[in-house]
Amino acid sequence: MKYPRMSEQILVNHVREEMQRQGVSxxxxxxxxxxxxxxxxxxxxxxxxxxxxxxxxxxxxxLGVAVESLFDxxxxxxxxxxxxNGFSPExxxxxxQCLADTGIQLHYQVYSEQRKMNIETKYAGxxxxxxxxxxxxxxxxxxxxxxxDYDVDYSRINxxxxxxxxxxxxxxxxxxxxxxQMQISTIEHQIMRSKLLPKGQLVxxxxxxxxxxxxxxxxxxxxxxxxxxxxxxxxLRYRV
Numbered sequence: 643m644k645y646p647r648m649s650e651q652i653l654v655n656h657v658r659e660e661m662q663r664q665g666v667s668x669x670x671x672x673x674x675x676x677x678x679x680x681x682x683x684x685x686x687x688x689x690x691x692x693x694x695x696x697x698x699x700x701x702x703x704x705l706g707v708a709v710e711s712l713f714d715x716x717x718x719x720x721x722x723x724x725x726x727n728g729f730s731p732e733x734x735x736x737x738x739q740c741l742a743d744t745g746i747q748l749h750y751q752v753y754s755e756q757r758k759m760n761i762e763t764k765y766a767g768x769x770x771x772x773x774x775x776x777x778x779x780x781x782x783x784x785x786x787x788x789x790x791d792y793d794v795d796y797s798r799i800n801x802x803x804x805x806x807x808x809x810x811x812x813x814x815x816x817x818x819x820x821x822x823q824m825q826i827s828t829i830e831h832q833i834m835r836s837k838l839l840p841k842g843q844l845v846x847x848x849x850x851x852x853x854x855x856x857x858x859x860x861x862x863x864x865x866x867x868x869x870x871x872x873x874x875x876x877x878l879r880y881r882v
Contacts (some may be wrong), residue, residue: 651715654689655698660705660712661686674704728756728779733824740819744812771796771809785826789817792831792856803855810859818863821882829880831860 661671668686672679677700684691685701693713702709729752741748751760757779766772776790792813794806821829865878 652690653713654716655685655693655713656689657682657685657701657712658687658689660707664705666705671701671704675700677701728752729759729777730756736823737816737820740816740823741812744816746809746812746816766795767797770798770801771805773809773813779826785824786828786830787817787821787824787826789829789831794856806855807859810856811863814859814863818880818882827882829865829882831865831878831880 660666661668668679668682671677672682675682677697681697682701685693685697695709698712699709702712705712729750734750734752738748747764749762749764753759759777760774761777762774763769763772766774771794773792773794775792778788778790780786780788794810796806817829820826860878863880865880
């Protein structure tokens with residue numbers, strides 16, 4: 643696999659995003675900074691075009707933000723299009739193969755240049771146990787796969803805990819196997835704390851606390867918590 647190097651990153655400005663966030667027009671920013679309308683327009687329309695730091699300082703002062711927030715280094719993904727490490731049809735076949743022995747079949751909705759996808763069990767309504775979630779792949783410092791809201795559901799009242807545990811274990815192990823084959827070094831699982839249960843409180847759905855089962859199975863597979871307590875997102879990390 644080929645991953646971007648720091649030398650393949652480009653410097654971009656975030657003037658457009660900040661102007662839109664504050665509702666500032668190009669004409670108003672030009673007037674407040676003393677910069678020409680043409681300069682503002684170029685920064686707005688072409689974020690990867692070269693710019694002077696003095697120009698960015700004037701804009702930062704006019705917008706009331708730190709100058710460092712107006713530019714950043716990002717990967718030029720056009721060099722890697724189509725992304726060989728994203729969720730291409732070929733790479734999703736690898737994931738299907740990782741799940742072949744489990745009997746679990748998945749449906750994928752890929753977007754954002756093959757670096758994000760919604761994922762769910764095929765024919766979920768006909769399955770005793772099914773799941774859905776979102777996958778994201780990025781290159782930030784290292785190849786990383788992020789899992790968001792891995793939610794398991796079940797449609798029969800006689801589903802047992804061990805069925806859900808086995809289902810989760812199969813999904814998690816297939817994810818780990820896929821990451822290893824794609825040479826992804828880190829897997830992160832994220833869930834918004836607003837979806838978590840308050841400490842000491844259990845809300846049972848048809849008698850099974852699926853969130854507790856999910857948390858236990860992730861930890862049994864080697865995921866460990868690494869985020870700060872103040873974060874809005876609970877994060878578990880696995881090193882492949």
